[in-house]
Amino acid sequence: MPKTLRITLIILTAYILQTVIMPRFTMLPIQPDIMLAVLVWITADGERYTGFCVGAVMGLIMDTNVGVLPLLYLLAYPIMGYGSARLTPAITRRLPLPKGRHRNLLDYLYRYVPLLTAAAMAALYEFALMVYRYLNGVDVTLAILARMLAYVVYTAIAALLGRYLVRFMLTARKGRARKGDAAAQAQM
Numbered sequence: 171m172p173k174t175l176r177i178t179l180i181i182l183t184a185y186i187l188q189t190v191i192m193p194r195f196t197m198l199p200i201q202p203d204i205m206l207a208v209l210v211w212i213t214a215d216g217e218r219y220t221g222f223c224v225g226a227v228m229g230l231i232m233d234t235n236v237g238v239l240p241l242l243y244l245l246a247y248p249i250m251g252y253g254s255a256r257l258t259p260a261i262t263r264r265l266p267l268p269k270g271r272h273r274n275l276l277d278y279l280y281r282y283v284p285l286l287t288a289a290a291m292a293a294l295y296e297f298a299l300m301v302y303r304y305l306n307g308v309d310v311t312l313a314i315l316a317r318m319l320a321y322v323v324y325t326a327i328a329a330l331l332g333r334y335l336v337r338f339m340l341t342a343r344k345g346r347a348r349k350g351d352a353a354a355q356a357q358m
Contacts (some may be wrong), residue, residue: 173340177224184208184332185231192328200321202328203292205232210288210329211336212257225251239302240305246298250291257266258287288329294323336355 188204195201205228213221229247236243261283296318304310 172180175219176339180208180212180230180336181205181224181228182279183335183339184228185235187331187335188232189235192228192325196319197318198322200317200324203295203321203356204328205247206291206295206325206334207288207329207332209247209251210226210254210258210291211332212340213251214284214287216255216259218252221251221253221255222248223251225249240322246295250295253294254284254287254291257290258284261286285326288332289322289326292325293318296321 174190177265182206185267186205188201192201192204209221209225212224225248226244228251230245232247233241300310300314300318
């Protein structure tokens with residue numbers, strides 16, 4: 171199956187999770203951004219063009235469903251896709267190479283760097299919304315800041331789900347034939 175088709179299936183699965191299943195898991199009227207978490211894991215290898223294009227498709231889909239502000243997601247998601255494709259490799263280059271007795275901790279950090287990226291992208295998105303609210307005359311209170319922090323943490327936790335979804339879909343391969351099956355086919 172081509173990578174483009176796999177990414178399309180990942181986007182549709184994340185969209186269904188975001189719009190159908192996640193509204194049932196709201197906390198403090200906040201639901202995690204599964205689309206952002208999946209976007210970060212798709213772009214974890216650093217492909218900036220893929221991040222921008224996948225972000226644009228996700229933003230277009232989210233604008234048709236949510237539509238809080240016109241074109242908000244269509245503008246935000248490509249920027250977050252491009253930014254996460256730049257940020258994840260930049261963080262991993264700064265980490266020391268795993269060796270010696272700290273190998274397990276550094277392997278763990280390498281594996282979960284996209285969680286930090288998801289939190290950073292969610293914070294960037296919430297900061298943009300906070301500026302928008304402030305420019306519209308809404309006072310920025312401690313409750314809004316607490317909601318922003320909860321959204322960032324909840325999206326970072328949801329990035330764990332995104333990791334397994336993307337990993338399962340992108341690494342799915344055809345099953346291998348067993349030795350007995352190959353021998354049976356050779357006799358026919």
